[in-house]
Amino acid sequence: xxxxxxxxxxxIFPADQTAYDSTVITTYNQTPVKAFKLENGSYQIxxxxxTDPSIYLHPDYQPGMQFNA
Amino acid sequence: MTDLNNQPQQPQKEQPGDQPKKxxxxxxxxxxxxxNVAQAPDSNIHVxxxxxxxxxxxxxxxxxxxxxxxxxxxxxVAIEQNPKIEGLIVLLNTVGGDVEAGLAISEMIAxxxxxxxxxxxxxxxxxxVPIAVSTNHSFITETATMTIHPIRMTGLxxxxxxxxxxxxxxxxxxxxFVTQHSNIDEDxxxxxxxxxxxxxxxxxxxxxxxxxxxxxxxxxVGGVKEAMEKLNEEIDKRKPDEDExxxx
Numbered sequence: 012x013x014x015x016x017x018x019x020x021x022x023i024f025p026a027d028q029t030a031y032d033s034t035v036i037t038t039y040n041q042t043p044v045k046a047f048k049l050e051n052g053s054y055q056i057x058x059x060x061x062t063d064p065s066i067y068l069h070p071d072y073q074p075g076m077q078f079n080a
Numbered sequence: 081m082t083d084l085n086n087q088p089q090q091p092q093k094e095q096p097g098d099q100p101k102k103x104x105x106x107x108x109x110x111x112x113x114x115x116n117v118a119q120a121p122d123s124n125i126h127v128x129x130x131x132x133x134x135x136x137x138x139x140x141x142x143x144x145x146x147x148x149x150x151x152x153x154x155x156x157v158a159i160e161q162n163p164k165i166e167g168l169i170v171l172l173n174t175v176g177g178d179v180e181a182g183l184a185i186s187e188m189i190a191x192x193x194x195x196x197x198x199x200x201x202x203x204x205x206x207x208x209v210p211i212a213v214s215t216n217h218s219f220i221t222e223t224a225t226m227t228i229h230p231i232r233m234t235g236l237x238x239x240x241x242x243x244x245x246x247x248x249x250x251x252x253x254x255x256x257f258v259t260q261h262s263n264i265d266e267d268x269x270x271x272x273x274x275x276x277x278x279x280x281x282x283x284x285x286x287x288x289x290x291x292x293x294x295x296x297x298x299x300x301v302g303g304v305k306e307a308m309e310k311l312n313e314e315i316d317k318r319k320p321d322e323d324e325x326x327x328x
Contacts, residue, residue, distance in 0.1 A: 019234045026141030034142060036151075043151065062126040062155050062168075075111040 039078050042066055046078075053079045124166040125311055126159055128152065129173075134185070134207055136178025147174065149181040156188045166318075167311040169304075170198040170215055176206025179231055179250055183207070186214040186257060195314035197307040200224045200298065206231075210254060212298065213262040217310045219302040222289040226297070228272045229284025263296030 014023065034047050034057055042061045046054035056076050059066055066072050130152075132145025140146050159165050170189060176182070189196060189211065196215035204212045204220075205227040212218050212226070220226070231251050237243055255273075259266045272285040272295065279286060292298040300306060 017232075017234055021141055022235050026143075030142050031139070060151050060155075062128050062159060064123045064125070064127045073111075075113075077111070 036060070037080060039072070042072065044072070049077065053077050122164070124164060124315070125169060125308070126165050126167070127169050127171060128155065128159075128189075129171045130185070130204075130208065130211055131171075131173055133175055134177030134182045134211075136181045147177070147185075149178075149184055152185055153188055156185075156192065160192055160194065165194065166315045167195045167197070168192065168215075169307055169311065170196065170211065172198060172200045172204040172208050172212055173202040174204060174208040174211075176208055176227075179207055179254065181207075182211060183253060183257060186210040186261075189214040190261060195311050195318070197311050199303060199307050200226060200292075203227070207254070209297070210257045210261070213258055216314065217300070217307070218262070218298045219300055219307050219310075220289055220292050220298045221303050222301055225286050225288045226292055227279070227284060227286045228269070229279070229282065230273055258297070262298070265296070268295060269297075 016023070034045050035054075036043060036045050037054060038044065039046075039054070039056070042059065042063075044054075044056050044060060045058040047057050049055055054077065056072060056074050056078070058074065059072050061067075061072075070076075071078070130147050132147060133140060135146040135148050159168055168189070189198075197217045197219065198212050198215040200208070200212050200218070200220040201224055203225050205225070206229065209226055209228060212220075231247065231254065233247065255266060255269060258264065258269055272287070274283055275285045276283055278284065287295060287297065289301055293301055
């Protein structure tokens with residue numbers, strides 16, 4: 012199938028709603044983070060959304076770290 | 081702002097037969113792939129990354145890297161309010177995106193009272209151009225590119241002449257912002273925007289590093305070092321003169 016259209020791909024093939032639910036934007040010690048919600052109720056950091064460069068070097072904020080909400 | 085020194089300490093429970101030191105290290109390696117991370121002192125300069133696509137009113141699927149204005153705008157207010165923050169660096173590597181979200185971010189950066197600098201790293205395309213020029217000083221790395229082209233709309237469009245007038249006005253808003261915040265003149269910017277042959281069959285121009293500086297769009301070619309030097313220079317200028325304070 013070849014589509015020749017000015018529409019963007021997401022307009023034609025909308026993403027599955029469950030894909031949006033896998034990550035949430037929450038705060039960890041007042042720093043906004045994008046996190047993956049684990050089955051045990053805690054969160055795993057996917058991305059830090061802070062403007063403070065020192066946060067990115069802080070061990071507690073590395074992607075993959077877990078924290079409790 | 082998060083004060084890293086005042087975080088509540090997690091109580092360490094020592095259980096019999098448990099080896100907390102070893103398990104902590106193993107856990108760290110499992111989670112991060114490394115055992116230790118470098119520490120940095122508190123910074124008086126904050127960094128605002130504009131990455132991926134600038135997201136507008138429609139949320140993009142999660143596999144897209146996006147810059148969300150609803151995250152950035154409160155952060156910019158916090159930067160303005162926090163007396164510990166003395167400067168801001170905007171890092172751009174964006175393909176562009178929503179015009180109104182991009183203009184909102186640009187206007188917020190332009191209206192900050194603190195010294196600001198931007199660095200265009202890989203690409204600062206389309207709506208990345210107004211964001212790049214919105215700072216006091218703009219830098220572009222030698223290999224970075226910026227695509228200047230007319231605005232486009234995808235999705236459902238109401239087919240009435242007013243729609244095209246609206247798009248024309250939206251185009252003017254972008255052109256006006258860029259010409260007011262950079263040294264490029266309107267005619268030159270429009271010439272680049274509607275040029276033929278540069279982007280194969282599309283209209284527009286892809287300007288690379290030094291070209292952007294030659295056109296007056298960006299202030300200088302440079303990276304982190306140049307931007308930090310410029311920001312520190314501006315911050316020092318704003319500090320009250322110590323000699324004057326002593327004489328009373």
